[in-house]
Amino acid sequence: MKHEIIHEEKYQQFTAKLEQDEEAELAYAKPEDGxxxxxxxxxxxxxxxxxxxxxxxxTALAYARQHNLKVIATCPAVKKHIARHPEHQDLLA
Known part of the structure; x- marks a missing residue:
C-alpha cells in the first residue's frame, strides 16, 4: 500500500495523511548542519x-541522500530498518 508522504519542514517531520484525519509520521531533529x-x-x-x-x-532516507545529509538513527524502527538494508548504512553519521 502506497501513501502520499509529505515533508513538513516547518514541523520537522515526514507525514502520511490517512483516513479520518489520522496521520503517521517520522519526526526528526537537526542537531547540526548536514x-x-x-x-x-x-x-x-x-x-x-x-x-x-x-x-x-x-522517504526520509531518500531525502537525506538527495540533500547529502548524514543520518542519526535515534528511533529504534529506523535503526532496525538500516540494519536490515545495508544500502543505507553509508548515510549513518
Missing amino acids: VLDLTHTYVPEAYRGTGLAQELIN
Whole structure:
C-alpha cells in the first residue's frame, strides 16, 4: 500500500495523511548542519503491519541522500530498518 508522504519542514517531520484525519509520521531533529536525527516514528494502530513505517523511513532516507545529509538513527524502527538494508548504512553519521 502506497501513501502520499509529505515533508513538513516547518514541523520537522515526514507525514502520511490517512483516513479520518489520522496521520503517521517520522519526526526528526537537526542537531547540526548536514545531519538529520530521525527521532521517532508513529503509525496509528489500524495501519501497523502495513509497511507504512517503512515507507516513511525510506522517504526520509531518500531525502537525506538527495540533500547529502548524514543520518542519526535515534528511533529504534529506523535503526532496525538500516540494519536490515545495508544500502543505507553509508548515510549513518
